[in-house]
Amino acid sequence: MSTLADSSRPAPAGSSSPARAGSSRPARAGSSRPARPAIAWIGLGIMGSPMSENLLKAGYDVTGFTLERDKLDRLAAAGGSAASSIAEAVKDADVVITMVPASPQVEAIAYGPDGILENARPGALLIDMSSITPQTSVDLGKAGTEKGIRVLDAPVSGGEAGAIEAVLSIMVGGEQADFDSARPILEALGKTIVLCGPHGSGQTVKAANQLIVAVNIQACAEAVVFLEKSGVNLQAALDVLNGGLAGSTVLTRKKDNFLNRDFKPGFRIELHHKDMGIVTDAARNVGAALPVGSVVAQLVGSLRAQGDGGLDHSALLRSVERLSGQQV
Numbered sequence: 001m002s003t004l005a006d007s008s009r010p011a012p013a014g015s016s017s018p019a020r021a022g023s024s025r026p027a028r029a030g031s032s033r034p035a036r037p038a039i040a041w042i043g044l045g046i047m048g049s050p051m052s053e054n055l056l057k058a059g060y061d062v063t064g065f066t067l068e069r070d071k072l073d074r075l076a077a078a079g080g081s082a083a084s085s086i087a088e089a090v091k092d093a094d095v096v097i098t099m100v101p102a103s104p105q106v107e108a109i110a111y112g113p114d115g116i117l118e119n120a121r122p123g124a125l126l127i128d129m130s131s132i133t134p135q136t137s138v139d140l141g142k143a144g145t146e147k148g149i150r151v152l153d154a155p156v157s158g159g160e161a162g163a164i165e166a167v168l169s170i171m172v173g174g175e176q177a178d179f180d181s182a183r184p185i186l187e188a189l190g191k192t193i194v195l196c197g198p199h200g201s202g203q204t205v206k207a208a209n210q211l212i213v214a215v216n217i218q219a220c221a222e223a224v225v226f227l228e229k230s231g232v233n234l235q236a237a238l239d240v241l242n243g244g245l246a247g248s249t250v251l252t253r254k255k256d257n258f259l260n261r262d263f264k265p266g267f268r269i270e271l272h273h274k275d276m277g278i279v280t281d282a283a284r285n286v287g288a289a290l291p292v293g294s295v296v297a298q299l300v301g302s303l304r305a306q307g308d309g310g311l312d313h314s315a316l317l318r319s320v321e322r323l324s325g326q327q328v
Contacts, residue, residue: 036060037094039185042086042109042116043130044071046265047156048099050163051129051189053078058188065089087119095185096126102274103132110140122148127182129170131155131210131271133278134200137173141199150178153199155206156190157213160266161253167191171209173202207282210275211293214313216250218296221317224258225324235259257314269316270309273300 036059041052044066052075055062062080065088066072072082083089086109090096096116100106106128110116116126126149128140137153144151152174162168168190172179179195186193196205223246227237238258242251257263276297283290290297303309303319311318318328 037185038092039063040065040083040089040093040096040120041075041080041099042066042089042096043099043105044068044075045099045101046160046267047129047163049074050160051099051166051168052080052097054163054166055185055188056080060185060188063089063093085114086116087114090116090120090124093120094124095182096120096124097129097185098126099129101130101271103136106130106132106136106140111143117143117147117149120147120149123150125150125152125178125181127152127154127185129154129156131206131275131278132203134173134203134207134282137203138200141174150175150181151199152178152182153202154182154186155202157206157209158190159253162190169209170194171196171202171205173197173199173204203278204282207275207279210272211279211290211296213250214272214276214296214300214316215292216248217254217313217316218299218320220248220251220254220258221314221320224317225320225326229324254314257312258317261317263308263311263315263318265310265312267313268309269300269304269311269313272313273297273304273309276300 039055039060039062041048041062041064044052044064048066049071052062052064056079062075063083064072064075064080065083065086076082098106098109098116100109112118120126126144128137128151141151141153152172154170154172156162156168156170158168166189169192170186170190172193172195174195176195183193196202223241224234227234238251238255241247242255276293280290280294280297283293299316299319303316308315308318321328
């Protein structure tokens, strides 16, 4: 089966049939390597900017659209092209990738006369890498099929650092053939790339991921306060804990945030609050009890209500400190 990365084979001599809609551009003259598909990227935030730049580094042509002019300038400086609208960005794209905050934003850019589905080429592949509700992804998959556009939900885990280093974990929902087509592109963005099931499955796994991460951060935050109040050397304690069964990617990535009280956002509390709402609602719908997750969801929501929604989710430490009578 051919993939998007090799779907531009020349037609047989004498053939006058047109190229397949959505096929990638022809290879450059004198090159035996198939052309890479043209990519439109919608959403150039904390995650989207470094991810789109990694595709540029991998040799893809990327045309981007986002609402912030400075983010478009950054993409152009990295070698990409800036579009003035979604329609302009997607009209000639073989692959459209979206990375926006939540379901309402996905719906806003996907639907309507100015959206992706009305302006993308038939046969194009839409990869939504946002973290949204599973049902939104299921609905988008159906709508794409009606327009002749293939759709994958492909949310990621790894935070800003994972995006910059191209080591994200990518959980995908959709058809096997579309996943196979997208895989070369996804391999430029992450290291663990798994098809989890039909449309919406990637989002369901991402919801579980956010549950695990939030509980893990909360446990780490409580341990930090306990250790400091006990007079233990915090750096030494976290180092040895991370070398044993208590060790985790969360502790590895967030240890310096805890030590330095540096809560510059890599993943904002307000976004994790949104994700905890997704997982608690989805769990309720399938009858799954989340006793610990529900408590942590309330703690995340409380931190947001206290004005810390723009901070990194490691700022759950601030909530534990407040509960422990400390000034923050």
